[in-house]
Amino acid sequence: MTLENVLLLSAALFSIGIYGVMSRRSIITTLMSIELMFNAVVVAAIAFSRFTLPASLANVESPVQAAAVRLALTGHVFAVFIIAVAAAEVALGLAIVFALYRVRETTEITDAATMKN
Amino acid sequence: MTAHDWWIIAPELAAAGLAALLVIADLALRNKRILAELAVIGLAAPLFFSLNLWFGWYGDTTDPSALFGAITADRFALFFHFLLIGVSAAVILASTKYLERMPGLRGEFLALMLFSMSGMMMLVSAKELVAIYVSLELTALPVAALAAFHRGARSVEAGLKFLVLSAIASALLLYGMVYIYGFTGSTNLEIILQRLNEIPSQPDQPFGSYGVLLGVVLIVAGFAFKMAVVPWQMWVPDVYEGSPTPLAAFLSVASKAAAFAVIIRVLYAAFGSEPLTQDWSGLIAALAAVTMTVGNLLALSQKNIKRLLGYSTVSQAGYMLAGVAAVSANSGSAGFIAGPQGVLYYLMGYAFTNLAVFLSVIAITHRTGNELISGLNGMGRRSPVVAMLLTVGLLSLLGVPPTVGFMSKAFVFSAAVNSGLIWLAVIGVVNTAVSAYYYLRIVRAMYFEEPSSDEPIRADLRALAATGTAAAGVAVFGIGPWFLLKLAEESLTIL
Amino acid sequence: MLEDYFRQYGLLFLFAVIAVTVPVGMLALSYAASFVRIRPTRQTPVKRTAYEGGMPPFSPKPSRFNFRYYYYALLFVVFDVETVFLYPWAVRYGLLSKQFGIFALAAVMLFLAVVTLAYAYAWRKKALEWT
Numbered sequence: 001m002t003l004e005n006v007l008l009l010s011a012a013l014f015s016i017g018i019y020g021v022m023s024r025r026s027i028i029t030t031l032m033s034i035e036l037m038f039n040a041v042v043v044a045a046i047a048f049s050r051f052t053l054p055a056s057l058a059n060v061e062s063p064v065q066a067a068a069v070r071l072a073l074t075g076h077v078f079a080v081f082i083i084a085v086a087a088a089e090v091a092l093g094l095a096i097v098f099a100l101y102r103v104r105e106t107t108e109i110t111d112a113a114t115m116k117n
Numbered sequence: 118m119t120a121h122d123w124w125i126i127a128p129e130l131a132a133a134g135l136a137a138l139l140v141i142a143d144l145a146l147r148n149k150r151i152l153a154e155l156a157v158i159g160l161a162a163p164l165f166f167s168l169n170l171w172f173g174w175y176g177d178t179t180d181p182s183a184l185f186g187a188i189t190a191d192r193f194a195l196f197f198h199f200l201l202i203g204v205s206a207a208v209i210l211a212s213t214k215y216l217e218r219m220p221g222l223r224g225e226f227l228a229l230m231l232f233s234m235s236g237m238m239m240l241v242s243a244k245e246l247v248a249i250y251v252s253l254e255l256t257a258l259p260v261a262a263l264a265a266f267h268r269g270a271r272s273v274e275a276g277l278k279f280l281v282l283s284a285i286a287s288a289l290l291l292y293g294m295v296y297i298y299g300f301t302g303s304t305n306l307e308i309i310l311q312r313l314n315e316i317p318s319q320p321d322q323p324f325g326s327y328g329v330l331l332g333v334v335l336i337v338a339g340f341a342f343k344m345a346v347v348p349w350q351m352w353v354p355d356v357y358e359g360s361p362t363p364l365a366a367f368l369s370v371a372s373k374a375a376a377f378a379v380i381i382r383v384l385y386a387a388f389g390s391e392p393l394t395q396d397w398s399g400l401i402a403a404l405a406a407v408t409m410t411v412g413n414l415l416a417l418s419q420k421n422i423k424r425l426l427g428y429s430t431v432s433q434a435g436y437m438l439a440g441v442a443a444v445s446a447n448s449g450s451a452g453f454i455a456g457p458q459g460v461l462y463y464l465m466g467y468a469f470t471n472l473a474v475f476l477s478v479i480a481i482t483h484r485t486g487n488e489l490i491s492g493l494n495g496m497g498r499r500s501p502v503v504a505m506l507l508t509v510g511l512l513s514l515l516g517v518p519p520t521v522g523f524m525s526k527a528f529v530f531s532a533a534v535n536s537g538l539i540w541l542a543v544i545g546v547v548n549t550a551v552s553a554y555y556y557l558r559i560v561r562a563m564y565f566e567e568p569s570s571d572e573p574i575r576a577d578l579r580a581l582a583a584t585g586t587a588a589a590g591v592a593v594f595g596i597g598p599w600f601l602l603k604l605a606e607e608s609l610t611i612l
Numbered sequence: 613m614l615e616d617y618f619r620q621y622g623l624l625f626l627f628a629v630i631a632v633t634v635p636v637g638m639l640a641l642s643y644a645a646s647f648v649r650i651r652p653t654r655q656t657p658v659k660r661t662a663y664e665g666g667m668p669p670f671s672p673k674p675s676r677f678n679f680r681y682y683y684y685a686l687l688f689v690v691f692d693v694e695t696v697f698l699y700p701w702a703v704r705y706g707l708l709s710k711q712f713g714i715f716a717l718a719a720v721m722l723f724l725a726v727v728t729l730a731y732a733y734a735w736r737k738k739a740l741e742w743t
Contacts, residue, residue: 014292021285030281037288041295048299074304075295078247080696082291085254087693089284091686092258096265096280098682100273137729144736 006047013040025108027100031093038086042079049075124176125183125190127166128198129242132235135159136228143224153213156227160206163238167198186305187245196461196608197241197378204371204468205234207587211476211580212363215483219266226266229259230367237375244386246294246304249379250287253343256375257283260368264360275359282352283342290339296332297387306387314390323396324388333388333397337404340383343376344434347408350415354427362482365423366475369430374464377437381457384441394444401442402533402541409435409548416555422478422490425555429514430471432552437463439545440529443536455535459528461605462598466513466521469590473510476584477503480576490559495568503576504563506588513591515556516549521595528602683739694727 013036020033123130139156143149170178170190181191209227216223236255243249261283265276298304301312318325324333342349357365384397412432419425440463443456480503481496482488496504513522526549530542576584594601645651701708701720708716734740 014288017288018285021281027277027281031284034281034284034288037285038291041288041291044292044299045295048295074247074298078295078298078304080700081247081251084693084696085251087689088258089254089280091689092261093277093280093284094682094686094689096261096273096276099265099268100277103268103270103273137726140729140733144733 003047003051006051007044010040010044010047013037013043027093027097027108031090031097034093035086035090038082042082045075045078045082047075049073049078121177121180122183124166124178125170125181126188126242128163128170128190129188129235129238131162131166132160132202132231132238135162136231136235139224139228139231143228149223152223152227153209153216156209156231157206160202160209163198163235164202167195167202171195182244186307187248188239188242189244190242192608192610193378193382194238194242196604197374198238200374200465200468201234201237201241201371204367204374204472205230207472207476207583208363208367208371210583211366211479211577212361213579214577215361215363215479222266226263226361229263230364233259233263233367234371237371240375241378241382243379244306244382246298246306249383250291250294253290253379254287256372257287257343260364260372263364264356266361266364271359272361273359275356278352279356279360282349286339286342286349289335293332293335293337293339296328297336300326300328300332306383309387310390313388313393318392324393330396334400336383337380337397337400340376340380341404344373344380344438345431346404346434346438347411347431350408350411350428350431353431354415354419354424357423357427358421358488362423362475362479365426366472366479369426369475370468370471373430373434374468377441377460377464381441381460385444385457389444398442398444398536398538401438402538405435405438405442406541406544407435408432408438409545413548413551416552419555420490421488422482422493422559423488425490425559426474426478429552429555432548433467433471433514435548436526436529436545437467439533439538439541442541443529443532443538455532456529457609458602458605459525459532461608462601463525463529465601465605466525466591466594469587469594470510470513470520470522472587473506473584473591474514476580476587477507477510480580480584481507481574484574484576490562491566493559493562494566495563495571496574497564499568499570499572500574500576502581503574503584506584508560508563509588509591511556511559513595515553519592519595521591521598524595524598687734687739691727691731694723697723 017033017035017037017040020036021030024030024033135156138159139152142152142155146152167190169175170181171192173179178190181194182189209230212226216226219226233256236252236257236259239252240249240256243252257279261276261280263276264279265273294304297309301309301316303309303312313325313329316325322330324330341347342352345353356368360368384401388394388397409432412428412430412435416425416428416432419428437460440456440460443459481493481500485492496507509520513520516522516526518524526545530545533539533542533545642651646653698720701716705716712719
């Protein structure tokens with residue numbers, strides 16, 4: 001497993017997410033696709049955190065220092081925050097979908113749009 | 118975490134604490150009328166802590182950075198703290214009458230707005246990518262809830278559009294941030310700059326490598342949503358039309374200012390070294406040209422005043438981007454900050470201008486309930502004071518001397534010319550001429566059209582005070598721009 | 613070589629044996645228990661329903677869920693994810709408290725206070741009531 005492979009996976013997930021956002025009419029599916037995009041970012045963040053060292057520190061001799069750099073773990077922190085914020089985002093999205101369902105009896109994006117230029 | 122760190126993050130903590138306090142007060146108090154007053158008085162706390170950091174009254178504030186370099190309280194951040202606090206206070210004052218229409222939800226409205234404001238204050242202080250992302254979401258999520266506040270079909274649609282588009286934008290932003298993190302090994306803006314200088318760059322690739330290019334483009338694309346720049350302009354009119362008008366005022370001023378602050382900080386702090394600046398300067402300049410043109414052309418055919426103002430803010434964002442793109446010389450030289458200085462001045466002036474416009478529109482449409490431009494017919498007679506304030510604001514948006522709008526456009530465009538972007542300045546001037554059509558159409562409707570009724574409209578005193586202050590700022594800082602310019606220059610010592 | 617092979621796959625075999633034994637053994641134990649009157653075999657209508665616990669089924673068709681379920685789901689989604697911040701903190705608390713002292717505790721308490729405020733808000737706004 002190399003960094004390139006994981007980044008390709010992440011890019012594929014992200015693209016699927018974008019495709020889902022653009023092609024689906026159901027708001028629930030749109031929210032799921034957005035979640036997929038966030039998860040693609042999480043995968044990339046973890047991969048970078050796991051596979052890369054800062055360029056200036058790449059040739060560190062002592063294993064202790066290398067381990068300390070790995071333990072910087074910024075990518076993991078990034079991932080944790082993304083997960084938490086994405087959950088809040090989805091919760092708010094679902095709440096708005098309920099509100100929409102109450103007024104319009106629909107969860108389709110195209111039925112929701114009323115405002116025109 | 119030391120006492121020093123507490124002083125540095127005190128403004129943000131005070132703002133978030135005030136919002137939480139409003140939630141508690143809303144649950145505990147029976148008399149909900151005082152909540153708005155409580156919010157405005159409470160804003161004194163974050164204001165005090167920001168002033169303290171600016172002047173250094175209490176505590177050890179010589180080193181502005183805190184929390185391991187994630188948050189900073191430099192002059193740049195404090196400049197925007199003052200702007201954000203002022204805007205929030207004005208919007209809350211002007212919306213007290215508006216809030217009386219939804220008695221059960223007053224506390225939530227104010228609390229969500231203040232949570233969003235504390236997010237913006239974090240956003241302008243953040244110096245690290247994770248902190249920037251989290252505070253960006255803290256500004257966006259309450260706004261989505263506020264947009265859907267009325268729970269009518271239009272309001273919910275506005276909230277949904279804002280939320281979905283904001284989520285997509287932040288996913289793009291995150292992807293870009295993660296790539297920058299991956300290529301530089303750090304999320305701290307200053308360390309990113311160091312690493313980018315250290316890493317050997319391929320001269321045939323923009324930004325030194327395609328990875329950094331992808332990162333920067335995606336980050337700009339993500340922030341473009343908050344700045345309401347093309348291609349994200351489509352949410353603006355819909356959200357402005359569907360959401361409560363005070364929120365539209367808040368969004369158009371505060372949210373935009375915070376987004377510009379963070380993009381200036383990211384671009385100049387993390388990618389501010391010489392070969393990189395030329396790369397993103399072209400990108401931003403193209404974005405600016407497209408944005409001002411598209412915003413203006415779409416505004417021409419609008420009939421609803423809120424939609425028109427929505428497209429107007431899009432084109433204003435285009436003018437401001439011209440200032441961001443105007444990076445001419447090396448960092449450290451005198452010409453380096455001319456562009457951002459113009460943008461900071463523009464943002465401050467724009468805050469006064471747009472508040473004057475939006476708050477007068479709130480004062481009128483709240484009474485008539487008619488949001489069409491024809492609904493403003495004859496307001497020069499029915500409500501002379503508000504009509505005059507609205508006219509001042511519109512003239513400043515158009516850029517007529519001696520208003521602040523004229524001075525800001527002059528600074529931004531001259532900075533663009535000095536950095537070699539003459540074509541951009543020409544496009545800007547042409548666009549300004551085009552925008553005269555729709556701004557003056559509103560003025561004409563107020564003074565030269567027959568009103569549907571002669572009943573005079575009397576505005577709420579608090580709202581009138583807030584609007585009057587904003588309009589006075591338009592005139593004062595247009596005639597004497599030196600104070601704001603000095604403030605902006607001092608705020609940019611970090612660059 | 614062969615020994616290594618069996619050590620590795622022998623573990624797998626052991627795992628398979630346990631995996632089969634546990635469920636089969638539990639069923640057998642239950643059956644055996646019915647002879648010594650530990651497990652009563654009285655049949656009642658409740659026992660024959662599809663789900664013994666929870667709401668009694670009141671309509672044969674798959675019907676709509678109560679709208680209130682979604683509020684629970686929403687609150688769950690938000691509060692559930694907060695744990696993600698607590699877990700790494702709890703694991704490394706020893707290290708953190710050495711470096712930051714009492715603040716390592718205070719920061720998380722502040723975080724929990726905010727979460728509790730949100731919970732109290734949901735409670736007071738009657739988001740947790742069934743009717």
